[in-house]
Amino acid sequence: MTFIQLIDCQTDRFEEMDRLMDQWVEQTKGKRTATHAVVGKDRSNTSHVVEIVEFPSYEDAMRNSQLPETDRIFREMVALCDEMPTFTDLDVVRDARLNTDSVRRFFDVLTTAEDLSPMAGLVEEHYHDHDPANEQDVIGLDHLRREMDVWRGGFDFSFRIEDQFAQDDRVCTRWSWEGTHKGDFLGIPATGKKVAMTGTTIFRFGDTGKIVEGWWQYDRLGLMAQLGALEPTEL
Numbered sequence: 257m258t259f260i261q262l263i264d265c266q267t268d269r270f271e272e273m274d275r276l277m278d279q280w281v282e283q284t285k286g287k288r289t290a291t292h293a294v295v296g297k298d299r300s301n302t303s304h305v306v307e308i309v310e311f312p313s314y315e316d317a318m319r320n321s322q323l324p325e326t327d328r329i330f331r332e333m334v335a336l337c338d339e340m341p342t343f344t345d346l347d348v349v350r351d352a353r354l355n356t357d358s359v360r361r362f363f364d365v366l367t368t369a370e371d372l373s374p375m376a377g378l379v380e381e382h383y384h385d386h387d388p389a390n391e392q393d394v395i396g397l398d399h400l401r402r403e404m405d406v407w408r409g410g411f412d413f414s415f416r417i418e419d420q421f422a423q424d425d426r427v428c429t430r431w432s433w434e435g436t437h438k439g440d441f442l443g444i445p446a447t448g449k450k451v452a453m454t455g456t457t458i459f460r461f462g463d464t465g466k467i468v469e470g471w472w473q474y475d476r477l478g479l480m481a482q483l484g485a486l487e488p489t490e491l
């Protein structure tokens with residue numbers, strides 16, 4: 257179970273404490289078990305500092321605390337604080353990664369919904385889509401729906417999410433796609449062929465929590481070859 261430790265302290269020597277944290281990160285390379293650390297400063301009291309450190313488990317946190325580098329840096333940190341820091345130990349019982357969940361919902365709607373009206377809850381009206389297969393970027397939610405309806409009309413398809421990574425306001429998804437060519441697609445009549453491809457999509461989220469921009473990379477040329485739409489090349 258993921259474990260989080262909150263370290264709450266009062267100090268007017270934040271710059272020195274920040275340098276201490278840099279030292280700890282450098283000196284514990286290859287040994288520390290912490291996976292994520294965030295330091296926050298209270299907007300209403302700039303001497304109030306909270307550090308949030310994440311570990312894969314409580315046991316990993318204990319191993320981390322036993323490192324000699326951790327012990328030394330902690331003693332030096334205490335010396336920079338106005339009083340003894342307080343610790344809060346938390347077992348994570350819910351971890352809702354909201355942007356990645358929204359992206360999964362996007363692909364689910366695209367695959368299974370009767371129509372694309374649910375996209376309004378996921379994508380901003382002024383959405384900007386970048387697809388190298390298109391001569392021009394797609395601007396606006398309505399245009400995105402029409403673009404996606406071209407795919408939905410041409411194939412019965414499904415996505416499988418292989419990997420997802422989130423950083424700041426962006427979510428990167430590596431996916432696999434399989435479909436059956438059931439209708440006209442870019443002027444190609446239905447062939448009944450089963451086709452597949454892989455790709456990667458990066459979505460950027462806006463302040464409202466909706467997707468505002470997207471970048472797609474996928475093998476459309478390979479897809480067209482599977483559909484028999486490309487002339488064989490001569491050697």
